[in-house]
Amino acid sequence: MPSYRSPFRTMLLVLLLAVPGAAVAEAGGPFVSPIDSLTDAEIADGQSHFRVHCARCHGMLGQGGEGPSLTRADLRHAPDDETLFAVIDEGIRGTGMPGTFGPNDETLWQIAGYVRSLGRLPQEAMPGDPQAGQAIYEGKGGCPACHIARGEGRGVGPELSNVGNRRNLEYLRRALTNPDADHPMLSDWQKGNINAFLTLRVVSETGEYEGLRINEDEFSVQMRDLAGAIHSFDKRTLLDLERAFGHSLMPGYETVLSAGEIDDLASYLMSLKGTAP
Ligand code: HEC
Ligand code: HEC
Structure with missing residues (x-):
């Protein structure tokens, strides 16, 4: 949370106090997000504005499309409702995310409320x-060899501490039984979906590496190898860079675990709702 002294926060307070109908945070009192008190009709209005101004x-x-998918609970640039409002109002400098098209704050909060609703996974019953x-x-699954959850574990796989916020039951079951299914295909790459997990094999002058890509731009690529160590490479110096489309480094557990064990495991993953690091 920004401190009370942050100029952004002060500005926002002033804005909120000036907008009739918006939730009023008393100076010094806790910030109450106007999103919490939006009605379904107001969120539907937010959706209409979204379709006109954001959907393209x-x-x-x-x-997602040219811009990232917003159907996620954790938005990198908008960890809380105040930053979400600022992102929609001001855009993100130096990126393709433009600033506001000039609506009033009430409309901006409605859009923000709609964006948040996209990230809220419906409550599903644990199987x-x-x-x-x-x-x-922790035992026969051997998952901590490749994943960090609640600060424990290491290795090549993505952090799972908040996976219950990010993924639904159907996805989690598939991740356990058929990990290749959601690994990007060449066609995804060609469509510009380059933010997904991707297995890389890299040959540099210092050796050969296999791991999961964590970041990439025109000149460099960063990956986490099977042991969890992070490497950064200058692409121009690499002898080979292979993108293993459709191939996850995670083994499938369909034959190793019973259907009941998969359900228990998926339930545990659903319960992991911490914050991402
Ligand atoms: C011209 C294309 C474009 C339009 C129009 C646009 N966005 Fe974006 N938006 C982007 C791009 C590109 C990014 C990613 C910026 C980055 O991180 O590099 C982004 C990022 C965001 C983020 C941050 C996502 C994150 O993971 O933190 C939010 C929230 C967002 N946009 C909401 C909106 C809303 C709401 C609207 C409509 C009012 C909108 N955008 C209109 C292109 C657009
Ligand atoms: C050999 C390493 C390895 C092991 C062992 C492993 N995983 Fe994974 N896991 C990965 C990698 C790599 C990914 C990234 C997905 C991809 O490659 O497409 C992944 C992805 C996942 C995802 C999807 C995460 C997301 O955000 O999409 C879940 C859930 C998951 N693993 C759970 C488990 C569980 C539970 C176990 C233990 C039963 C396990 N994994 C064992 C490497 C591993």
């Missing part, structure tokens, strides 16, 4: 026992 880049359903799932995770 973020997709009609916020699923199994999360505690039994945790035992499998």
